[in-house]
Amino acid sequence: xxxxxxxxxxxxxxxxxxxxxxxxxxxxxxxxxxxxxxxxxxxxxxxxxxxxxxxxxxxxxxxxxxxxxxxxxxxxxxxxxxxxxxxxxxxxxxxxxxxxxxxxxxxxxxxxxxxxxxxxxxxxxxxxxxxxxxxxxxxxxxxxxxx
Amino acid sequence: xxxxxxxxxxxxxxxxxxxxxxxxxxxxxxxxxxxxxxxxxxxxxxxxxxxxxxxxxxxxxxxxxxxxxxxxxxxxxxxxxxxxxxxxxxxxxxxxxxxxxxxxxxxxxxxxxxxxxxxxxxxxxxxxxxxxxxxxxxxxxxxxxxx
Amino acid sequence: xxxxxxxxxxxxxxxxxxxxxxxxxxxxxxxxxxxxxxxxxxxxxxxxxxxxxxxxxxxxxxxxxxxxxxxxxxxxxxxxxxxxxxxxxxxxxxxxxxxxxxxxxxxxxxxxxxxxxxxxxxxxxxxxxxxxxxxxxxxxxxxxxxx
Amino acid sequence: xxxxxxxxxxxxxxxxxxxxxxxxxxxxxxxxxxxxxxxxxxxxxxxxxxxxxxxxxxxxxxxxxxxxxxxxxxxxxxxxxxxxxxxxxxxxxxxxxxxxxxxxxxxxxxxxxxxxxxxxxxxxxxxxxxxxxxxxxxxxxxxxxxx
Numbered sequence: 001x002x003x004x005x006x007x008x009x010x011x012x013x014x015x016x017x018x019x020x021x022x023x024x025x026x027x028x029x030x031x032x033x034x035x036x037x038x039x040x041x042x043x044x045x046x047x048x049x050x051x052x053x054x055x056x057x058x059x060x061x062x063x064x065x066x067x068x069x070x071x072x073x074x075x076x077x078x079x080x081x082x083x084x085x086x087x088x089x090x091x092x093x094x095x096x097x098x099x100x101x102x103x104x105x106x107x108x109x110x111x112x113x114x115x116x117x118x119x120x121x122x123x124x125x126x127x128x129x130x131x132x133x134x135x136x137x138x139x140x141x142x143x144x145x146x147x
Numbered sequence: 148x149x150x151x152x153x154x155x156x157x158x159x160x161x162x163x164x165x166x167x168x169x170x171x172x173x174x175x176x177x178x179x180x181x182x183x184x185x186x187x188x189x190x191x192x193x194x195x196x197x198x199x200x201x202x203x204x205x206x207x208x209x210x211x212x213x214x215x216x217x218x219x220x221x222x223x224x225x226x227x228x229x230x231x232x233x234x235x236x237x238x239x240x241x242x243x244x245x246x247x248x249x250x251x252x253x254x255x256x257x258x259x260x261x262x263x264x265x266x267x268x269x270x271x272x273x274x275x276x277x278x279x280x281x282x283x284x285x286x287x288x289x290x291x292x293x294x
Numbered sequence: 295x296x297x298x299x300x301x302x303x304x305x306x307x308x309x310x311x312x313x314x315x316x317x318x319x320x321x322x323x324x325x326x327x328x329x330x331x332x333x334x335x336x337x338x339x340x341x342x343x344x345x346x347x348x349x350x351x352x353x354x355x356x357x358x359x360x361x362x363x364x365x366x367x368x369x370x371x372x373x374x375x376x377x378x379x380x381x382x383x384x385x386x387x388x389x390x391x392x393x394x395x396x397x398x399x400x401x402x403x404x405x406x407x408x409x410x411x412x413x414x415x416x417x418x419x420x421x422x423x424x425x426x427x428x429x430x431x432x433x434x435x436x437x438x439x440x441x
Numbered sequence: 442x443x444x445x446x447x448x449x450x451x452x453x454x455x456x457x458x459x460x461x462x463x464x465x466x467x468x469x470x471x472x473x474x475x476x477x478x479x480x481x482x483x484x485x486x487x488x489x490x491x492x493x494x495x496x497x498x499x500x501x502x503x504x505x506x507x508x509x510x511x512x513x514x515x516x517x518x519x520x521x522x523x524x525x526x527x528x529x530x531x532x533x534x535x536x537x538x539x540x541x542x543x544x545x546x547x548x549x550x551x552x553x554x555x556x557x558x559x560x561x562x563x564x565x566x567x568x569x570x571x572x573x574x575x576x577x578x579x580x581x582x583x584x585x586x587x588x
Contacts, residue, residue: 023196050170053168058169060211063210091235
C-alpha cells in the first residue's frame with residue numbers, strides 16, 4: 001500500500017475475485033501468476049484444446065490472456081467499486097506461440113480518470129526459454145457499479 | 148467457381164479441413180456456418196465456459212472467432228498450398244456480447260500477393276435479434292507450404 | 295433535422311467552425327466536402343508538400359484527414375457544447391495513395407454516451423477513378439466544455 | 442557497424458536520404474534527431490500550422506512523425522536496396538500534445554524477413570519537460586527495389 005497510485009488496498013482480492021468469475025479463463029486453464037499495482041501476469045499451460053491448425057497456441061488464447069492481463073492491470077489502480085471494460089485492443093503476433101506455457105504480462109501505460117491505456121506482452125516458454133510472441137496495446141474504460 | 152478471384156476450386160474443403168485441426172475452435176464449441184469466396188462465417192453457442200465476469204461472452208471468444216473468420220476469408224482466395232498467418236488485428240468491442248449465440252462474419256477488404264486485409268464483424272444473437280458487438284480489422288500474411 | 299440521432303440542429307456549423315480552427319488542415323490544404331448526420335468527408339488535393347519518398351501522398355496525410363473525418367462524424371451526433379477527442383485509431387494502408395486528390399469518408403459505427411467508434415475510408419482519385427487506399431477504425435471520446 | 446543486426450553499413454545515409462525526399466516531413470518542419478541501429482528519432486517544433494482546434498499539436502502530426510520514426514527504425518536493419526512500406530499502425534493518444542516541440546522515438550520490436558514490427562513513442566516537450574503523449578505499434582513490410 002505504499003504505492004501512491006493505489007486507491008484500493010484490496011486490489012489483489014478484487015482482481016482475483018473477478019478473474020475467478022471468468023468462465024473462459026478456467027475453460028482455457030489460465031491462472032493469475034502475479035498481481036502488483038499496475039501489473040498483472042496470467043499464464044496458461046499447453047493443451048491440445050488450445051491450438052491452431054499447426055499445433056501451436058491459437059492466437060485467440062494469446063489474445064484472451066493478454067486482454068485479461070491488461071484489463072486487470074488497469075483494475076489494480078482503480079478505486080473500490082469500479083470495474084473495467086475493454087474498449088478495444090490491437091495485438092501483433094510476433095512469433096509462433098510454441099512451448100509448454102504462455103505468459104501474458106499486462107501493465108498500465110497511462111491511468112486516466114475514464115480511460116486507461118495498457119500494454120500486454122506475451123511470451124511462449126519452451127524448456128525455460130521465453131520467446132516474445134505477441135504485443136498488445138489496449139484501451140480500457142472504467143465503469144462504476146452501485147455498491 | 149465462376150468467381151474470378153478464386154484460385155483454388157477446393158477452397159471450401161481447404162478451409163473446413165484447416166478449421167477442423169484447430170483445437171481451440173472445437174474447445175470453444177465453434178463451427179463454420181458459411182464459406183464463400185472472400186467470406187467466412189463462424190458461430191459459437193453460449194456456454195458458461197465462455198464468459199467474462201458478468202456472464203456475457205468473453206472478449207477472448209469474440210476475438211478468437213473473428214480472427215479465424217478473417218483468416219479463413221483470406222484463405223478462400225489463395226492458391227492451393229497456401230496457408231494464412233495472422234500478422235495483427237485490432238478489435239473494437241461495441242456492445243456487451245449477450246445472447247444465445249455469437250456469429251463472426253469475416254470478409255476480405257483487399258487481397259494482395261503477400262498481405263491480405265480483412266474485416267470481421269461479430270454479432271450477438273438474442274431471441275433471433277442481432278446486436279453488432281465487435282468490429283475487427285486484421286492483417287493476414289500468405290505462407291507457402293511445400294506440397 | 296429529421297434524423298432522430300441528431301441532438302444539435304447546428305451540427306454542421308459546429309463541425310465547420312472547429313475544422314476552421316485546425317491549423318494543420320489548412321496547412322495541408324484540406325477542406326470539408328460533406329457534413330451529414332454521422333458522416334463527414336474531407337478531401338485534399340495533391341501537392342509536392344504532402345508526399346512520401348516516392349512522390350505519393352504520405353501516410354501521415356492519409357491518416358490526418360481520416361482521423362478528422364472520423365472525429366467530426368462523431369461530433370455531428372453530439373449535443374451542443376461537446377467536443378471530441380481521438381482516443382486511438384488504427385489504419386491499414388491498402389494501396390499507394392497516388393492521384394490528384396485524396397478523399398476521406400468518416401462514419402459512425404456506434405455512438406455511445408462516452409465513446410463513439412467510427413470507421414474512415416480513404417480513396418485516392420486519379421483521373422476520376424477512386425482507389426481504396428486506407429481503412430481506419432477510430433475510438434472517439436466525448437468531452438464536455440463549459441459554455 | 443559492430444551491431445550484428447546491421448546489414449547495411451550505410452544505413453544512416455539511406456535513412457537520411459529517404460527522409461529528405463519526403464515532402465511532408467519538410468512541410469511540417471520535421472527533422473531527424475537521431476539514427477541508430479533499430480532506433481530513429483524525429484522531432485518537430487511547434488508552429489500554428491500544426492495545430493488542432495485547441496491549439497495543441499494535431500494528432501495527424503503526432504502520427505506522421507511516429508510512422509516515419511517507426512519505418513526508418515526498421516530500415517536501419519535492412520540490407521542495401523530495400524525500402525519499407527507501412528502496412529498498418531495503431532496509435533493511442535495518451536495526453537494533449539502541448540509544448541514547444543514533439544519528439545517521436547521509433548524502435549524495432551521484431552525484425553523479420555518480410556515483416557518488421559516497431560513501436561513508436563511520442564513525447565511533447567514543454568520547458569524541457571517531456572510528457573508521453575502517444576504510443577504506436579506499427580507493422581512494416583520490406584520491399585526490394587532493383588538497383
